Amino acid sequence: MKILWIDDEIDLLKPFIYLLQQEGYEVETATSGEDGVELARREVFDLIFLDEIMPGVDGLEVLRKIKNENSQQIVVMVTKSEEEDLMKKAYGSWVDDYITKPFSFNQLLSVLNRTLKRRSIISEQMAEEYATQFRTFSEPADYLEWVDYYKSIVSWDLRLLDYGSNDLKVLQKEKKHEANAGFAKYIENNYRDFLNGKGPTLSNNLFAYAVLPVLKEGPVHFVLFDSMRLDQYYKLSNSLREFFEINTEFYYSILPTATPYSRNSLFSGLLPLEILQKFPQYWSFEEKGQNRFEKELFAELLKKHNLRIKYSYYKLSSIQDIERSINSIVNDKADIVITVINFFDLLLHSIPGRGDMKGVLDDERVLLNLLGYWFPLSPIFEIFKRLSKKQRRIILTTDHGFIRVRKPTIIYGGRSISPNLRYKYGPALRVDNKTALLLNNPGDISLPYEDPSVRFAIAKEDYYFIYPTKPTEYEKEFKFTFQHGGISMEEMILPYAIMNPR
Known part of the structure; x- marks a missing residue:
């Protein structure tokens, strides 16, 4: 069992810490609320003891931050007061239990055992709740x-x-x-x-449906995180609630759920085939540079809606890009400021030394914990904090999600097949239709093509494409990797948040 004890007078508690260690508990300490919050973000603790009165950030504020990061974290408040109002405040911020100073070691053990036993009870109740929900x-x-x-x-x-x-x-x-x-x-x-308007908001009408009404009320910052999944959004939005009131809505990505299609569609207000037909100069069939005309496409979108407004566009691919641009973004007075951030790659590149990459990619819990630790310390978070102080409204969203692929499916075709693992295009494609959607005429779902012989294949569920030559080698190389472009809830169902500063 691992315990974190947050107290500015930790030296006075060393006898208790020693006795806990003798009982087999691993105990880490923090002498300030800020250090405690950082440790709780970075590591997993079975229980946290938190002093209610500390200099700087007080215990109740620390409690709120810890619970915002992980609502399931067990926290015991250490207090000098048994006043009912204080306890209601504490419980209102999700404290799990409390202990009043001065206390004996036996009292400490009693609270510890009682609280951890509650964890076991919660697990049992959770199993019953789960069974009830999915039975029906x-x-x-x-x-x-x-x-x-x-x-x-x-x-x-x-x-x-x-x-x-x-x-x-x-x-x-x-x-x-x-x-x-x-x-x-x-x-x-x-x-x-869906493409004919009988369905959800899609990438191509997100601006008209979600952004335009907010823009009519005043200036807005539109922030797009490339490749963000809903569980990640929930994790980082918890950190942002300290500064913003957040209203979350949902839309669906178009197919394929990949940047060249979904993001170009989002910024143009058009489906991919319509982009090629109306603005062929802005569509590329080359793998590289397919999104280099987003700013130009957005200008055409504004014309379409007869909007004569000032807009700015920033694309940030590295921490250095963000640090160079942060002042410009925050102080930009355009009517709409668009910021595209290569979010998922930045998260992965934050791993120290990159040596732990396999461990992170093999364990989604580790990935989420990494996000919870990294995001509040990143310059991206600083952008949000500074915008909140300037009372700027923000719309936060993503262009597509991603999924961990597990099952290979063999795809057949010529040498000119595109390299993507979740979608392919090329002549004479053949694939098992149980594992992929095969489109003999891509134009049926408004996808562009260079030649009438081109077909599209889009993987379903958690399948990924491998070639008939060396299938075992391809399967081993790509199994359990994170990919996007296919048909899954994780890739298609996307959050967008309207964020008003507190």
Whole structure:
């Protein structure tokens, strides 16, 4: 069992810490609220003892920050007061228990055992709640129900990270696989209707539906994190709630769920084939540079809506880019300031030495914990903090999500097949239609093509494409990697947040 004790007078507590260590507990300490919050972000603790009165940031504020990062974290408040008002304040901020100074070691052990036992009880209750919820499950009937179901799955993912039994986690993984199989069938049957306006907000109409109404009320910063999944959004939005009131809505990415298609569509207000037809100079069939005309496409979008406003555009691919641009972004007085941040790559590049990369990519809990630690310390977070002080409204979203691929499917075709693992295009493509959506005419779903012989294949669920030559080698190389471009809830169902400064 691992304990964190946060107290500015930690030296006075050394006898208790020693006795806890003798009982087999591992104890780490922090002498300030700021250090305690940082440790709680970086490491996993079974329980935190938190002093209620400390210089600087007080205990209740530290408690709120810790719970915003991880609502399941067990925290015991150490206080000198038994006043009812104080305890209500503390419990209102999700404190799990409290102990009053002065206390004996036996009293400390009693609180410790009582609180950790509660964790076991919570796990049992969680199993019952999980069984009850999914016993009555019926497959979603429309796009709104799929959003609600996906939100429920992600909520359970996050809850099970800390409290769920291994059996429950295995069951959850199976439920998610089943859900994605059903979701793929739903998309295959209904996606064409979506494109005709009978469905959710899509990439190409996100601006008109979500951004334009906010823009009419005043200046706005539009921030797009490349490749952000809903569980990551929930994690980082918890950190931002200290500075913003956040209203979360959802939209669907177009297919393929990849940057050249989804993001170009978002900034142009057009489907990919429409971009090629109306602005062929802004569409490229080359793999590199397919998104280099986003600013120009956005200018055309403003013309389409007869908007004569000032706009700025920033694309940030590295921490150095952000540090160089942060003052310009924060002080920009344009009516709409667009900031595109290569979010997922920046997160992965934050791993010290990059030596732990495999461990991070093999364990999604580690990835989320890394995000929880890295984001509040990053210059990206600083942008949000400074914008909140300037009372600027923000719309935060992403262009697509991603999924960990697990199952290979062989794709056949000529030598000119595109290299992507979740979608392919080229002549004479052949693939098992149980594992991928095969489009003999890409124009049916408004995808551009250079030649009438070109076909598209888009992987379903958690499949990824491998070639018939050296299939074992390809399978081993790419299995369990994070990919995007296909049909899954994680890649298609995306959050966008309207954020008002507090």
